[in-house]
Amino acid sequence: MCPPSAFGSSDNAATPIPSETLTSAVPSTTISKAAFELAASLLSPAILNHSLRVFLYAKILAEKTSSAYFLEPAQLDLLFTACILHDIGTTNQYDGEQRFEVEGADAAVGLLEQYDIKGKDAHDVWVAIAIHTSPQIAERISELAKIVRLAVLFDFNREEGFAEAVKNVDLKSLRAERENEMPRLGIEKVLGDAVVAQALKRPRKAPPASWPNNLYRAHLAEPEWKGVNKGF
Template sequence: MEASVPTANTPSLPESVLNHIPDTTISKTALSLAYTNLPLPIFHHSLRVFFLAKHLITVENTPTSHYLRHPDLDLLFIACIFHDMGACNLHNGPQRFEVEGADAASLHLHSHGISSEKRHQVWTAIALHTSPGIAERISPLARIVRQAVLMDFGAPLRDVFGADGYCQEIEVALPRLDVEKCLGDVVVGQAVKVPGKAPAVSWPNALLKAHLRDPEWEGVNPEFFGEEKPGRGL
């Protein structure tokens, strides 16, 4: 695949990826913000989540299909591309990284005139994407984003939706680049400096506790996948 020529607003990505980004100002600027500010492994992960979210919606053939069409495709894209935006320095505020990312997405949507109801859909999907059992039930968009995140980290959903081949295909265009270690290290690094970013019984808190138990550990954080085996999802 031939890589695109980067410009001030266009990441250097294969055309096969760029051609799937919604051709709207709100999504193109979101893509640029993510590319400029996120570590590359997390940026690639966020784009893969978007591709997988679209795949899930297509396979399900449920009422969530409106997220595949304009204007709601923008909501889906921004929920995915911003879901880990709290892991970048620009949005490293006092709240846990999920909330910081949700707030950043809401501000971006607001700056483009998106209604409060639609902003709330995206905010909820991002804020709860590491909250099992809640994200899956609170809204259709939150469920799709949560499931796409799990699928990118190798959850059984790959088998359920027959997506192993598709996941391998998008990982050629958007390499993983050890995203599990990168994301875990970023979340822990934030929490070490500001413990309030890792409240009790949260995914950041589990990562922080694992780090404090063995601060010399150099691999993927042992709690990255929670109680699941590595490769089986958060």
């Protein structure tokens, strides 16, 4: 099975053909291009932009810590795949029985296996995606999971961990530049609504003591609320 070959083809929110600004952020390797093509074909513009910003923040983290995930092209592929697909489980294509993080992790491994990436490398990507919403666990279970987690938090204006690792970087200017290139487009509402929509169909996708459950319970408490989910 090959990755989808056309952008904007198969989810509930049509994704326009990515601009040169978006595609220029993608590492020029077969695996990274395939991961981006899959993401761009399914994710809404808001979540695609978020995922690319997360990668660019993660790349800076990896660079500043002299990580192999920046220094080695094969490892950079793993970092990109983990970042660009970390929310792919919110899409219709990967709306399975498990919570969205696990479905996304499975999808990423499925793509990597097409390119003979297996074993520890595939497992590390799986873990980074599966627990990216798990505070204090993602930061300690593996280097890749920590980088992805801190980059995700930074994109949601939480600088703990990130700021310490990238000293001497103007974080305000960094965030403004990335968001100018890849606008937020209401990511908090779009992502929260996507997770809740899945949970409403399959409550088991929002198990107790999970981030999806926080969103699900907040929605059930105030189903008429139209703003950003209060459990976000």
